Amino acid sequence: MLPSQQYRQPDAGGVLAALHQVNMRYGYLPQDEVRQVAIELGVPLSQVFSAATFYASFSFTPVGRHKLQVCEGTACYVKGAPALMGHLQAELGVAPDQTTEDMTFTLKRVRCVGSCGLAPVVRVDNETFGRLTHSDLGIILDKYR
């Protein structure tokens, strides 16, 4: 039997459901847990990692309590998103895709979040803040600290 024949046909829905459960439990995907998903579902590890890396909602590193997303789509970019991102990096001491030491914020770059009329836009978790200036950012950060 070839090594690949020992695996069942991968069930994409089952893999995603299992990854979602791990993500809910830990807030991210610890690599040992991802390996365990592959073993328990009897699918190739590459199949599980493929699903885990495809979806932006999964992370292999611990994330903060709040996801701070700076929109860098075209409308936001021309209205000052790079300056907002720079200000947030300096204020939080992290680069995009990093989490603050106190695990409060994970800073993310995102493309258009569908609120171009409010550019520049920052989202914290599921809340959208628009037409932002530097001074607004401090108020927003304080709200979530």
Ligand code: FES
């Ligand atoms: S470009 Fe930022 S919301 Fe559309």
